[in-house]
Amino acid sequence: MLQLQSDTSLAWVGTVEAGIDEVLIDHAHCEKKAAGTAMNLIFSYVESVDFVQPLCEIVTEELEHFSLVLDLIKSRGITFRKQQPSSYGRRLSELVRKEEPEKILDRCLIAALIEARSCERFGVLRDHLRDPELAQFYGSLYDSEMRHYGIYLRFAQGFAAQADRKEEVAPRLRTLARKEAEIIALGDPFPRIHS
Numbered sequence: 001m002l003q004l005q006s007d008t009s010l011a012w013v014g015t016v017e018a019g020i021d022e023v024l025i026d027h028a029h030c031e032k033k034a035a036g037t038a039m040n041l042i043f044s045y046v047e048s049v050d051f052v053q054p055l056c057e058i059v060t061e062e063l064e065h066f067s068l069v070l071d072l073i074k075s076r077g078i079t080f081r082k083q084q085p086s087s088y089g090r091r092l093s094e095l096v097r098k099e100e101p102e103k104i105l106d107r108c109l110i111a112a113l114i115e116a117r118s119c120e121r122f123g124v125l126r127d128h129l130r131d132p133e134l135a136q137f138y139g140s141l142y143d144s145e146m147r148h149y150g151i152y153l154r155f156a157q158g159f160a161a162q163a164d165r166k167e168e169v170a171p172r173l174r175t176l177a178r179k180e181a182e183i184i185a186l187g188d189p190f191p192r193i194h195s
C-alpha cells in the first residue's frame, strides 16, 4: 500500500528502545523538517494555488506533531537539543533531478516516500514498543503520515499530468523506492527514526 520496497526489521525496534531519548529528540527534529519540506515547496511553487493550500495544512500538522513530541520529551525530563541527523534525508535529496518538471516530480515522490517510511516505522513502533505510552503515541501519528504520503503522491501525479508525462510517475516511484530501501538499509551508527 505504501509502495516501499523493504520492511523495517524488529532489530531496529531494539535499537530504538535502547536509545529512546535520542530517538525522541530525532523524531522532534524530523517533524520540524517535514514542516520545512512543505514550506520550501510553498516558496518554490507559490503560484500553484491548488498545490499550496494542501501544503499549508501539512505545515500546520507537522508543526503540531513537532509540538506533541516536544511535550513528550519535556514530560520525560529529556533535554531537547540539536543533534546529528541521520544521513537518510540528505541521501534522498541528492536523487532529485535538476530540471523541471523532473525536479518537482522527484521532490514530491521523495516527500511521499519519506512520509511512507515514517508511517511504516510508526506502525512498527505502535505494534512492538513495550512502553504503552509511546506505543499509543506512535499509533496516534500513523494516519496523518499515511495521508501526507497520499497527498504528495497525488501532487506528483498532478504535476506529471500538467506536463503530459503521467506515465513516468509509476516507474520513477519504483526507482526511487528501490533507492530509498538501499539508503534506509545503510543505516547510521546512532539510533534514529530513519537509521
Ligand SMILES: [Fe+2]
Binding pocket: 031, 034, 061, 062, 065, 145
Ligand atoms: Fe508528522
Ligand SMILES: [Fe+2]
Binding pocket: 034, 062, 115, 144, 145, 148
Ligand atoms: Fe507527515
